[in-house]
Amino acid sequence: MKIEQYRIIEKSKFDDFINSLITFSKVVAPVYKGFKNYIFQEIKSAEQVSLKYIPTIIPPKKYFMPQRETILQFDVNNELKVEPIVEYENLVLFGVHTCDIAGIKCLNMVLSDKPKDTAYLIRKKHITIIGLECNDYCDEYASCSFVGAHIPTTGYDLMFTDLGDYFIVHIHSSKGTDIIEKTGIFKPAKDNNIEELRNLRAQKLKIFNNEVPTERRYLPDLFDRSFNASVWKELEQKCLSCGNCTAVCPTCYCFDIKDDVDLTLKVGERYRIWFSCQLDPFAKVAGGIDFRKERSARQRHRFYRKFRYHIDRYGMVFCTGCGRCSRTCMAKINLKEVLTSLIKESEAKIWRKWL
Amino acid sequence: MAKVVIKDSPYNVKRAKILDIKSLTEKEKLFKIVFEDRSWLDFEPGQFIMVSLAGIGEIPISVCSSPLNRHYFEICVRAVGKVTNSLHRLNVGDIIGVRGPYGNGFPIKMIEGHDLLIIAGGLGLAPLRSLILYAIDNRRDFGEIHMLLGCKTPKELLFVDEIEEWGRRMDLHFACTVDRADPDWKGNVGLITSLIPGVDIDPLRTYAAVVGPPIMYKFVIKELLAKGLPVDQILLSFERHMKCGMGKCGRCQIQNLYCCKDGPVFTFKEIMDMAEAL
Amino acid sequence: MSKPKVAFFDFACCEGCQLQVANIGELLIDVLDIIQVVEFREVMSEKWDGEFDVAFVEGSITDEHAVKRIKKIRERSKILVALGSCATIGGVNGMKNSFQLEEVGRYVYGEFYKFFPTIHTKAVHQVVKVDYFINGCPIYIPEFVTVLKSILQGIPYYVPEYPVCVECKLNENVCMYDRGLTCMGPVTKAGCNSWCINNGNICYGCRGLTINPNIEGFKEVLKNYKIPEDFLMKKIDMYNKCKELDKQ
Structure with missing residues (x-):
């Protein structure tokens, strides 16, 4: 920890910081919506911000890859005129948990893979990420320790850590420095502040324990053995195919592309809109054949996208442990439970081989 | 904003x-x-392009002309959905949008120097036509070329003039069958699989390129394996509803493979253990 | 090019969907730029005796007169659109099909019920061919406009084959089940952009069951929330009773 990269801000000054931030940028932060639900939305004053919050309904991916996004505009009045476009704005995301930062890293990986998604990259460049470290679990659904997303590493411009009376802030980029300078509220960190941060991280190691009875490095093997596991069949009965799990997932990015015209039928746009492997039309082809017809196969596909396929392709686990999918599932399909059942079933298989 | x-x-x-x-x-x-x-349009046989009509939509279609033709390219379109029906209503001179080509086509460099067995069911002839035309243009680089065509009825036979010409060529072994004949039909009647046992090939020297409706693959592969073709010499092209063509939208994923980026042409070896592929 | 001639008709319904069209607001001018409304009893007194390019039909078919009338409309229309739940899925009128026709007649008309012959409620497509479906009770105007544009472009309109939850999540609404309410979103056809939930109401399932709904799974969900199964079945029957006729 390089002390020169750290600043501190007393909690009594926190509101001043947010209110100052608002004067020069659009700021988005977690806001309480009632019934234990939070969402990221634009704030107009510091008191709207929920510093203690469980993951929002939709992760901040909506700012990087909006639910509905115009990709082309066209005009066929005289002859076909097409213009690919991007819509973006300068935005500060405040209070992003480390799980959601991990999610953004996953999206970066996919959308900067060739051919690069130009619009995504432009939008990303205009967003500043201010993280907020979790000192404790948000609730019982989280599995951030399992995927290693519980400690800040990279992927943010500033990282706020709550140390009682004050926040210690890690500056990770020049974008971060700009904010520190512009708001002018922060003080340099002293040795004792760094010491307290070290202590907190040590304390966190005791609080955050692997939530799943296996290790990340065993995931490829586990999933290679589990394609025909009985767990998937159980999900066939349970899953409603509502697509909630994928919509709220910070690393789900599948989409559909559609056209829309205005009432003249001559001018319009092509847009992409979030789509889900859990839904009926997703894997259907023109002749009506559905290559993933069963709900069990669709759920299995979701889990393999998180824990297997993308490890080969991008070298990353595509689960951030945020727990949103389990929290939102009305049928109570729980990610940790599914993984645990897979492990049990797989172990039993290995034992049978030996006996 | x-x-x-x-x-x-x-x-x-x-x-x-x-x-x-x-x-x-x-x-x-x-x-x-x-x-x-x-x-x-610099493409390989088996690759596809995204064809779009502004305000209606965009769909993947494989190119069916010879990749060596630098003056124009061709697509064969069956009217089944929103975009294809709208394409059918267009006239000569109309403007469409095209992006691509995308995907991995047939591995021509691997096939060259070997015999080629082409098996086309129905509209599957479209992407294969590109390979056939390439092989005819570069005839000396290929060994024996066998072509098996099948479709439901004689009325649904595509590229009839060309097929007649291919049938007359000395350097092609050609057979055609229909599921149901009509009174004028003089050729074979039966499923395309029925033609396979009769083809005279050296299985170890032969690459089979198979494209047809999803239902066809299992049966054709079974026959080809019975014939002794190695699993990595059976080439299949898959139909999926690609939306982006760039391995992003997820629509065409077959386990860890993207049909649009890793395919649409796969060897049987690549997908033989994969549920959801066939 | 002359503008397509469009007419609106109603059968057994509350005419609420036509009212939605009449209340289309700002869009009205643009819409009237591209179509010519030749018959629409709710807003004009003119009638049209020729052919219709597009006929919008609201309401379900509930007696023999209606059967004859809808067949005539079909003959006169190049394109026929079922407008609203009553027309697309039978809607609330379908609840009649839970009872014996005689019982229903007696309940409504008393001892003279025989003078008012009736048949089982049918959705429009159960009597004549329907080219486009606009679901909802009432219809959702943005979807109506989308369908209208599709008609004029000569392309089909596909009703989304997934549940309302999909659109609701994209709108980032707090789930009604988190609020302790029962919502039909998980098993109801999308396409309304979760209109009701966006405005603080639950989904009543007015667009009808989604294709391939997991009813058994949904019953389990309701058990978790301690909602009686019977309550759900009644809610489904409220709009979906006519679906049984599709299976026959």
């Missing part, structure tokens, strides 16, 4: 003009297309 034009967007389409339209059957039309800027 700022809005800017990004010419380098991967979703940008090139304007292309329809040079000619030919009805092949009741449901299929052949479109001859050229980019307005006269640039060449």
Whole structure:
């Protein structure tokens, strides 16, 4: 920890910081919506911000890859005129948990893979990420320790850590420095502040324990053995195919592309809109054949996208442990439970081989 | 919210003009297309392009002309959905949007020097026509070439004139069958699989290129394996509903493979253990 | 090019969907730029005796007169659109099909019920061919406009084959089940952009069951929330009773 990269801000000054931030940028932060639900939305004053919050309904991916996004505009009045476009704005995301930062890293990986998604990259460049470290679990659904997303590493411009009376802030980029300078509220960190941060991280190691009875490095093997596991069949009965799990997932990015015209039928746009492997039309082809017809196969596909396929392709686990999918599932399909059942079933298989 | 034009967007389409339209059957039309800027669509047989009609939509279609033809390219379109039906209503001179080519086509460099067995069911002849034309243009680079064609009824036979010509060629072994004959039909009757046992091939020297309706693959592969073809010499092209063509949208994923990026042509070896592939 | 001639008709319904069209607001001018409304009893007194390019039909078919009338409309229309739940899925009128026709007649008309012959409620497509479906009770205007544009472009309109939850999540609404309410979103056809939930109401399932709904799974969900199964079945029957006729 390089002390020169750290600043501190007393909690009594926190509101001043947010209110100052608002004067020069659009700021988005977690806001309480009632019934234990939070969402990221634009704030107009510091008191709207929920510093203690469980993951929002939709992760901040909506700012990087909006639910509905115009990709082309066209005009066929005289002859076909097409213009690919991007819509973006300068935005500060405040209070992003480390799980959601991990999610953004996953999206970066996919959308900067060739051919690069130009619009995504432009939008990303205009967003500043201010993280907020979790000192404790948000609730019982989280599995951030399992995927290693519980400690800040990279992927943010500033990282706020709550140390009682004050926040210690890690500056990770020049974008971060700009904010520190512009708001002018922060003080340099002293040795004792760094010491307290070290202590907190040590304390966190005791609080955050692997939530799943296996290790990340065993995931490829586990999933290679589990394609025909009985767990998937159980999900066939349970899953409603509502697509909630994928919509709220910070690393789900599948989409559909559609056209829309205005009432003249001559001018319009092509847009992409979030789509889900859990839904009926997703894997259907023109002749009506559905290559993933069963709900069990669709759920299995979701889990393999998180824990297997993308490890080969991008070298990353595509689960951030945020727990949103389990929290939102009305049928109570729980990610940790599914993984645990897979492990049990797989172990039993290995034992049978030996006996 | 700022809005800017990004010419380098991967979703940008090139304007292309329809040079000619030919009805092949009741449901299929052949479109001859050229980019307005006269640039060449540099593709491999088996690759696909995204064809779009502004305001209606965009769909993946495989190119069916010879990759060596630098003057124009062709697509064969069956009217089944929103975009394809709208394409059928277009006229010569109309402008469409095209991006691509995408995907991995047939591994021509691997096939060259070997015998080639082409098995086309129905509209599967479209992407294979590109390979056939390439092989005919470069005839000396290939060994024996066998072609097996099948479709439901004689009325649904595509590229009839060309098929007649292929049938007359000395350097092609050609057989054709229909599921149901009509009174004028003089050829074979039966499923395409029934032609396979009779083909005289050296299985170890032969690459089979198979394209047809999803239902066809299992049965054809079974016959080819019985014939002794190695699993990595059976080439299949898959149909999926690609939306982006760039391995992003997820629509065409077969386990860890993206049909649009890793395919649409796969060897049987790549997908033989994969549920959801066939 | 002359504008397509469009007419609106109603059968057994509350005419609420036509009212939605009449209340289309700002869009009205643009819409009237591209179509010519030749018959629409709710807003004009003119009638049209020729052919219709597009006929919008609201309401379900509930007696023999209606059967004859809808067949005539079909003959006169190039394109026929079922407008609203009553027309597309039978809607609330379908609840009649839970009872014996005689019982229903007696309940409504008393001892003279025989003078008012009736048949089982049918959705429009159960009597004549329907080209486009606009679901909802009432219809959702943005979807109506989308369908209208599709008609004029000569392309089909596909009703989304997934549940309302999909659109609701994209709108980032707090789930009604988190609020302790029962919502039909998980098993109801999308396409309304979760209109009701966006405005603080639950989904009543007015667009009808989604294709391939997991009813058994949904019953389990309701058990978790301690909602009686019977309550759900009644809610489904409220709009979906006519679906049984599709299976026959």
